Amino acid sequence: xxxxxxxxxxxxxxxxxxxxxxxxxxxxxxxxxxxxxxxxxxxxxxxxxxxxxxxxxxxxxxxxxxxxxxxxxxxxxxxxxxxxxxxxxxxxxxxxxxxxxxxxxxxxxxxxxxxxxxxxxxxxxxxxxxxxxxxxxxxxxxxxxxxxxxxxxxxxxxxxxxxxxxxxxxxxxxxxxxxxxxxxxxxxxxxxxxxxxxxxxxxxxxxxxxxxxxxxxxxxxxxxxxxx
Amino acid sequence: xxxxxxxxxxxxxxxxxxxxxxxxxxxxxxxxxxxxxxxxxxxxxxxxxxxxxxxxxxxxxxxxxxxxxxxxxxxxxxxxxxxxxxxxxxxxxxxxxxxxxxxxxxxxxxxxxxxxxxxxxxxxxxxxxxxxxxxxxxxxxxxxx
Numbered sequence: 001x002x003x004x005x006x007x008x009x010x011x012x013x014x015x016x017x018x019x020x021x022x023x024x025x026x027x028x029x030x031x032x033x034x035x036x037x038x039x040x041x042x043x044x045x046x047x048x049x050x051x052x053x054x055x056x057x058x059x060x061x062x063x064x065x066x067x068x069x070x071x072x073x074x075x076x077x078x079x080x081x082x083x084x085x086x087x088x089x090x091x092x093x094x095x096x097x098x099x100x101x102x103x104x105x106x107x108x109x110x111x112x113x114x115x116x117x118x119x120x121x122x123x124x125x126x127x128x129x130x131x132x133x134x135x136x137x138x139x140x141x142x143x144x145x146x147x148x149x150x151x152x153x154x155x156x157x158x159x160x161x162x163x164x165x166x167x168x169x170x171x172x173x174x175x176x177x178x179x180x181x182x183x184x185x186x187x188x189x190x191x192x193x194x195x196x197x198x199x200x201x202x203x204x205x206x207x208x209x210x211x212x213x214x215x216x217x218x219x220x221x222x223x224x225x226x227x228x
Numbered sequence: 229x230x231x232x233x234x235x236x237x238x239x240x241x242x243x244x245x246x247x248x249x250x251x252x253x254x255x256x257x258x259x260x261x262x263x264x265x266x267x268x269x270x271x272x273x274x275x276x277x278x279x280x281x282x283x284x285x286x287x288x289x290x291x292x293x294x295x296x297x298x299x300x301x302x303x304x305x306x307x308x309x310x311x312x313x314x315x316x317x318x319x320x321x322x323x324x325x326x327x328x329x330x331x332x333x334x335x336x337x338x339x340x341x342x343x344x345x346x347x348x349x350x351x352x353x354x355x356x357x358x359x360x361x362x363x364x365x366x367x368x369x370x371x372x373x
Contacts, residue, residue: 001268008229008246008292035288036269039249048246050293096352098276098283098332182351 003038007047013054014161018134020049021157027051029072032095032103033111057161060105067165075100075108075118084165086192089174090121096182109145110160112152112204115184117176119146120199122163123207124172124192130162139164146204169193175226187219189227198223231295235260236304244291251275253291254301262302262327266354273353276328277301283332302327305334309373310366319366321357329353333367341371 011017021027024046028034037043051057051072058072060081067084078084078091079100094100094108094117108118109129123142131138131154145152154160169192176188185200196209201219211227214220232241235258242257251268254260254277266272268287275286278300286299305311310333313319320326332353341349346367347360355363 002249002252003247005245005247008290010292031288031290031293032270032285035249035290038247039268039287048290050290052293095270096273097349098273098285098352099270099288101282102284102288180351181348 001039001041003035004041004044006038006045008050009047010050010053014057014132014159015134017049017051017054018132018157018159020047021133021159023156025049025156027110027159029107029110030074030103031107032099033107033113051159065167069105069163069165071104071106071159071161073105075103075105078105084125084168086121086125086168086172086174086190087118087165089172090117090190093117093174093176093178093182093185093188106160106163109163110152110154112146112148112150113184114149114202114204115186115200116205117174117185117188117190117199120188120197120205121174121190121192122165123197123205124190124195125165125168126192126195127166128164129160130164131158132161133158143207149203151204173227175223177222177226187214187216187222189223191227196227229292229295231292233291233294233296234298236300242291246290246292248291249287250277250289250291250294250299251286253294254286254299257291260301260303264324264327266324271354272325273328273332274325276331276353278331278335281335283335300331300334302330305330310334310337310370313366313370313373314363317362317366317369319358319363320355325353325355325357329355329363333370336367336371339371341368343368346371 026045028050057070059070060073060077081088127142129140173191190197199205264274266274270285270288277286
């Protein structure tokens with residue numbers, strides 16, 4: 001199908017973008033989750049605020065031992081990330097080369113699909129989410145960022161502008177079961193040191209090592225075997 | 229909105245609604261029907277085009293987002309070893325998926341890929357006819373040509 005009508009704005013600065021965000025608007029970054037929703041008319045925003053013309057926010061760089069991921073950094077930029085191998089392994093399961101060229105890391109986090117890989121990996125790595133609105137800035141811990149199905153703590157006038165990932169622990173694992181590679185996960189887990197985040201087991205990624213919380217016996221059995 | 233997009237080296241300036249998808253812009257507004265539209269939600273890969281040289285789904289981009297940028301469609305590919313290899317290896321049957329695959333593989337030129345990497349690179353392009361074996365053979369030959 002085709003999207004319903006909307007107004008379109010392509011601001012050229014972050015401040016301008018923040019001034020345009022409100023109840024009726026949606027921010028457009030990579031569009032690899034939002035545009036399918038528009039095409040299906042599951043999302044019908046009054047206005048799209050296209051962030052892609054805002055310069056200087058597509059970075060993935062190390063800063064004082066932490067990784068900084070800007071709001072327009074594409075998923076493909078994680079594929080060669082030697083120092084954060086959990087993110088590298090997770091992104092390999094996200095969609096396909098063509099969608100990773102366009103889809104953003106911050107967009108994946110803000111979309112908060114419970115079956116998505118990057119939110120779980122970011123939760124396992126204790127990432128910090130830098131959020132801005134016209135009235136200020138706040139930093140949200142990963143444990144508090146995801147609140148439910150396709151839902152985060154972001155208010156309609158707020159934008160996830162950067163993700164900060166602390167230094168990577170020496171032990172990590174990423175496991176997933178999907179029907180075909182690149183399809184949504186049926187179940188999976190991201191492990192960083194002593195933190196395990198399960199995904200596709202509920203309405204959000206869950207930080208727990210207790211597999212008893214997984215209701216579906218088949219998913220529980222897969223995780224028990226994969227994480228043993 | 230007025231948009232100006234360079235497609236296959238030629239400028240196209242058109243008035244479009246903001247909701248016009250790049251795939252529809254290319255096909256309906258510019259008459260370049262080599263780009264196919266399958267699922268229209270980013271899964272099948274038939275609509276793949278290159279945006280500034282990078283393969284992307286044209287059904288997941290708005291035409292207004294391509295304003296001032298350069299797009300390459302299957303019509304913009306020169307006939308060469310890639311197409312010859314698809315011919316020689318029967319890398320297509322109905323041909324619906326072929327434009328998206330050619331555009332995807334064109335961006336891989338100059339890379340040495342093994343079978344697994346080729347299959348990974350093609351994972352975002354669905355083909356309902358061939359079973360993929362001939363496509364992988366064709367791509368292997370084209371990349372090694």
